[in-house]
Amino acid sequence: MDENFDRIVNCPLCRGSLECFCRRSTARGDSGESYFFKSYCDRRGEQEGSNYQTDRCPLCDGTGTALARVTDSTKNCTVCSGAGSVETTVKLDIGARRERAHCSACGGSGKKAYQLIEIKTFASAPESCYFSFDGGPRCTVSQHANSVAVDLEGAAKAFFAKWQPASQSAYLRGRREKERKEAEERARQEELRQQELKQRRIREGLCLTCGRALGFMDKMSGRQIHKQC
Numbered sequence: 001m002d003e004n005f006d007r008i009v010n011c012p013l014c015r016g017s018l019e020c021f022c023r024r025s026t027a028r029g030d031s032g033e034s035y036f037f038k039s040y041c042d043r044r045g046e047q048e049g050s051n052y053q054t055d056r057c058p059l060c061d062g063t064g065t066a067l068a069r070v071t072d073s074t075k076n077c078t079v080c081s082g083a084g085s086v087e088t089t090v091k092l093d094i095g096a097r098r099e100r101a102h103c104s105a106c107g108g109s110g111k112k113a114y115q116l117i118e119i120k121t122f123a124s125a126p127e128s129c130y131f132s133f134d135g136g137p138r139c140t141v142s143q144h145a146n147s148v149a150v151d152l153e154g155a156a157k158a159f160f161a162k163w164q165p166a167s168q169s170a171y172l173r174g175r176r177e178k179e180r181k182e183a184e185e186r187a188r189q190e191e192l193r194q195q196e197l198k199q200r201r202i203r204e205g206l207c208l209t210c211g212r213a214l215g216f217m218d219k220m221s222g223r224q225i226h227k228q229c
């Protein structure tokens with residue numbers, strides 16, 4: 001697990017309920033053939049009456065949670081589209097004139113500071129998944145991916161305000177413990193393999209270092225290793 005992902009949040013797709021919605025659709029391939037695909041969503045903001053079914057959330061591995069980290073970022077000011085100035089109409093006594101003025105929303109920098117929450121889900125998306133927060137932009141986790149970034153604004157900000165330190169996740173602790181045990185077992189197997197190799201070389205009169213046959217002089221002097229090895 002990436003150490004920089006320091007917090008646990010509710011799964012953005014199922015919102016911690018373990019259930020989301022899915023829909024099977026048809027699409028046409030490049031050569032005109034039609035195929036089925038499934039997409040998962042939180043259904044919020046979707047139209048009623050479509051053929052959605054509830055399904056087990058594919059992203060959070062039965063935990064209702066995901067890993068996350070918050071980073072500071074900047075984007076173009078939405079008022080001036082990054083230009084730093086806006087066009088205004090100045091009324092004259094007679095007629096009017098268009099004039100560019102300093103953008104007051106960004107102080108003329110054209111940039112806006114904001115926070116981004118990067119989310120890493122415990123399982124990869126089997127098919128594309130999407131969700132949104134109260135009419136906010138649609139966020140998509142692409143097929144086979146397990147990460148998504150969401151602007152921390154409006155409803156998304158409220159949703160992700162609830163979090164816990166990653167160290168408190170029993171799921172993560174269990175997963176680390178499992179990885180540790182597996183690494184130990186691999187090390188044990190490797191040690192056994194090395195021991196067996198050594199025993200075999202001793203039995204067969206081979207050099208312990210390079211595994212090639214020992215010479216007459218090596219054997220006479222009781223060496224288990226070539227002089228030059």
Ligand SMILES: [Zn+2]
Pocket residue numbers: 011012013014015016017018019057058059060061064065
């Ligand atoms: Zn989920």
Ligand SMILES: [Zn+2]
Pocket residue numbers: 077078079080081082083084085103104105106107108109110111
């Ligand atoms: Zn601006």
Ligand SMILES: [Zn+2]
Pocket residue numbers: 207208209210211212225226229
């Ligand atoms: Zn040797």
